[in-house]
Amino acid sequence: MIRIEHPIEFQDTYDLTRIGSLDELLFFDIETTGFSGDTSSLYLIGCTWHRDGRWNMTQYFADGPEAERQALTEFFEMLKHYRVLVHFNGDGFDIPYLLKRCAHHKLNYSFDGLVSLDIYKKIRPLKKLLGLDSLKQKAIERFLGVDRTDVFSGGELIEVYKEYLRSRDDRLFHLLILHNEDDLKGMPCILPILNYPDLLEGPLSLAGHSRASLRDIFGREAPMLDLCFESPCSVPVGFEAENGLVNMSLEKNLLKFRIELYEGELKFFYPNYKDYFYLPLEDTAVHKSVGEFVDKSARVRATAKTCYTRKNGLFVPQFEPLWEPALKRELKDPVSFTEYRRELFEQPETAQQYGRQLMRYVTGKGRG
Structure with a gap:
């Protein structure tokens, strides 16, 4: 396994203290060879974290099938130092996928005790209201006016990773690492979308x-x-x-x-219609204590509707x-x-x- 760590510039686009203390937050994104944790494997976990007044990035790259277990182990050991996990659709994909790969390697890790903040889930109820054509990250970037172009799709990167395993070409390695790094660096660009649920759920x-x-x-x-x-x-x-x-x-x-x-x-x-008479000629209801003095021909028992x-x-x-x-x-x-x-x-x-x-x-x- 290859571990990469270095400081990064993290754009100040959203008040992260609404989520938690900066040092409690861990942003993460994964790269896999498929959609199912049962039939594919994990090859990269990228994390962004804050310490001593600066943002840093750590990436765990599985440079072979045997390295996946170590990447998982180091990621979950790192996770023990954080309280809030921030991601995009991680509740639907990344987290279940990682748990399946842990089960495959008989690793007893979980996300218990962590607060999971899924940007995708937070904005899903607002899709129609905001006029979003989809909830993909690129659609959110378009809505926010963010201009960021991915050179490769997820499917193309799978082939790039397979070719790297065959050739060990450093150029391909850097391509995979930089794609994951760009995804994590791009996370702040979509964080302003959280202002909508914050405003709609917050004080007025x-x-x-x-x-x-x-x-x-x-x-x-x-x-x-x-x-x-x-x-x-x-x-x-x-x-x-x-x-x-x-x-x-x-x-x-x-x-x-x-x-x-x-x-x-x-x-x-x-509400207590059984205690009332309805007076058809006057189109009104009166309490029985009053209605008993009205001629019987001019009153009927009230119903809920009358x-x-x-x-x-x-x-x-x-x-x-x-x-x-x-x-x-x-x-x-x-x-x-x-x-x-x-x-x-x-x-x-x-x-x-x-x-x-x-x-x-x-x-x-x-x-x-």
């Missing part, structure tokens, strides 16, 4: 709140609510998304929502329970409403909760 503070209106296609005025939130995170590329009643735009650290308000009549449904009172006004949609009373158009409507008033957003925690549910509604992530 309400920075602006105003009423607006928008003319529909028939020229009618539709009431709107504009909310602007600030985040401690800033995204590299802005975008806009919409889902029914809510339009969301994101630019740097500002998250803006335009919410369609409802103006008209809504219903408040009482146990309501009506209210006119201007209402804010809520997509998860937050404010009471919550009114609806009909009982089983997924969206409820509460009467609009500026005081709804006076409490910072309540405003943040509403901002979060707006994000979940637009991104289709549900409650979280």
Whole structure:
């Protein structure tokens, strides 16, 4: 086995302290002769790590089939000194692959006790929202405006490695090493993509709140609510998304929502409908303590669908329970409403909760 170690320049593109202390982080990437850990082998593990104020790179190169075991052993012994493992799709490929190769060599190593940060998994739920055509590293680089060209594909490198084993040509060796090194050096280029989940999952503070209106296609005025939130995170590329009643735009650290308000009549449904009568002529429900004084011909037992009172006004949609009373158009409507008033957003925690549910509604992530 050949072990290579040297300092590297690691671009400062993302606040890594959000992940952990710099000296706790280990970035890694592997090169293999195939996709299955059962039928192919590992020939290179590359790691990037931080010590004494500088970044370093270590690569374990299996210069023959017998060297794979030693490469695995040295990598896992090194891993004992770190707490957070950072990678791209390592949960789906690299980690299971390494464990299969350990099992093949009867090595009792595991990733237990480590925090695994998979960049691929973090951004997978945001693929549609960000308009990514795929989740491959090159697609993310295109989205972020990173211009980096790989000379060889993974499949071509397998043949390069096989040819190296036959010829021991130093030129081929350096080609394999440099490809892995470039992949690791390129990792910081895609780290800014983590700003999106960080912003969407992190704290928000309400920075602006105003009423607006928008003319529909028939020229009618539709009431709107504009909310602007600030985040401690800033995204590299802005975008806009919409889902029914809510339009969301994101630019740097500002998250803006335009919410369609409802103006008209809504219903408040009482949960304990068995305690109510429904009055068909008045289209309302009354408690039995009051309804017993109403003529029997003018009342019927309320059902869940008819146990309501009506209210006119201007209402804010809520997509998860937050404010009471919550009114609806009909009982089983997924969206409820509460009467609009500026005081709804006076409490910072309540405003943040509403901002979060707006994000979940637009991104289709549900409650979280």
